[in-house]
Amino acid sequence: MSGTRSPYFTRFRVLTVPANSATANVTPKSNGISQAKKMKKDSCSDTDQVQTKRKIKKETKIEIKQEVIDSFNDEFPKPVIKWEPNNWMLLLNNIRKMREDKNAPIDTMGCEKCKGENYSEKDKRFHLLVSLMLSSQTKDHVTHAAMLRLIDHGLSVESVLKMQDSKLGDLIYPVGFWKKKISYLKRTAEVLKKEYDCDIPNSVEDLVKLPGVGPKMAYLTMTCAWNKVVGIGVDVHVHRIANRLKWVRKQTSEPEKTRKELEDWLPQSYWREVNWLLVGFGQQICLPINPRCSDCLNKDICPSSSAKSRKLKREHL
């Protein structure tokens, strides 16, 4: 086999091995010197070429890199990585399942159920505002009963202005802080007559200027009366449950802070629903005191689940 070595094989060996390699001696001696010189020369010119290429490449690379960075930054600003709570979609879907029956007090006696049918649109908006004003610190069934009495009597901006305080008190009693609320209703009716032609304001900024109207009422009024979802209505239930589910980065001390936290990560398409879901859920399962964690579909994933901590304790006994 060695005697019949192919010329292609020899050439291949010569061209591929380094010049100072012992294997270079396999070529005839007469050719060895010139081949080695040629290879050295080739390797020198190769090195120059490689260095030049590298230099060009380096310069070009820097130039392109800068251009690319500039244009990229212009076209695609740095994405802001938003915080969102763990498992929020799963928790929300479980709450949806638990609310499927729609049999919480809010479903039958919430503010949306507190408007007179045979009234003008203007009056219906006023009814919604009044029911929200009465609802603070008051159970839904008490607010609902008071609203039915007011509507039966005739409820409009004009009628509130004409009504004696004592009569208004009779109609709204026993809602929480009913005496204070008589004054709020009277003063609000005066503003609405004077500045809004007996309608209600259609912005949160103007709604919160009315006596006795806070941000929660304003956002809910915008949603229910004007069908504009401009914020989340956060009442005590939404505030409490958002904290229990760790839907806030840090424990919040008041509903307004909870609202801002929620609006920061929760997509706007959920803002209307989340109030209705959490209020009913808070009325039936995630109660203020002694929440019914063992009946809750979130018991294994909720960060505040007492059922989960009881289970863990049992496992470690």
Ligand code: SF4
């Ligand atoms: S597990 Fe308990 S604390 Fe958590 S959401 Fe359910 S009822 Fe509320």
